[in-house]
Amino acid sequence: MKEKAKSKKKSRLRLLHQYYGYTGFYKFVWASLRKAVLPIVLVVAALWAIDRYLLDIEQMLVTITETYEPFQIIGIFFLSESLLGLVPPELFIAWSGKMNSPFLYLSILALASYLGGIVSYFIGVGITKIPSVHNTMELKLARHIKNTRxxxxxxxxxGALLPIPFSITSMAAGIISFPFASYLIFGLLRFARFFLYALVIFEMV
Structure with missing residues (x-):
């Protein structure tokens, strides 16, 4: 019985692997990684050049922490993560590294991103109830909706792990009525992304 169960599990995994290969999932992930690498390298290079030749980024981040209340910065980030991911999370991760409790603020940022994704999910759900808006968003997010389906x-x-706007992926999930409980579980990997990126960014700044 155990051997039969194992063989069934293997066959399912094999079929799943074939399906994702046939539909281009692996190519999509690889293409997304390639697209993400260049911007990340450029951002890192720009930060290094600015820090070396123009201004002290570390001091700038310290000044920001002294000028603005943490809830203001976290609020801006939450809005960004709720509305199409307008600001790169890496900037906020660098900010958290200059706080008195870096990993506490990093965790709060990760939570804000996770909750922002949930807001985006329900924006997607709401969009489906307004025909004119739904048709417009169907065109603008056609590729994401197709891939999510x-x-x-x-x-x-x-979307949770790679430098792909998590908000857009979440919105597409809401538009196609992807099961919310499953979305919540998969979205938890957003926390892993923040902590993995922080390991590099904290060392830089």
Missing amino acids: KWGGFLIIV
Whole structure:
């Protein structure tokens, strides 16, 4: 019985692997990684150049922490993560590294991003109830919606971990009525992304 269960599990995994290969999921992930690498390298290079030749980034971040209340910065980040991910999270991760309790603020940022994704999900759900808006967003997010329909949870995992706007992936999930409980589980990987990126960014700044 155990051997039969194992073989069934293997066959399911094999079929799943074939499906994702056939529908281009692996190519999509690889292309997304390639697209993400250049901007990340450029941002890192720009930060290094600015810090070396123009201004002290560390001091700038310290000045920001002294000028603005943490709730203001976290509030701006939450709005960004709720509305199409307008500001790169890496800037806020660097900010958290200059706080008295870096990992506490990093955790709060990760939570804000997670909650922002949930807001985006329900924006997607709401969009489906307004025909004119729904038709417009269907056109603008056509690729994301199509991919979410094909790959479901795996695309949410990719959106949570890779430098792909998590808000757009979440909104697409809401538009296609992806199961909310599953979305919440897959979205938890957003926390892993923040802590992994922080390991590099904290060392830089």
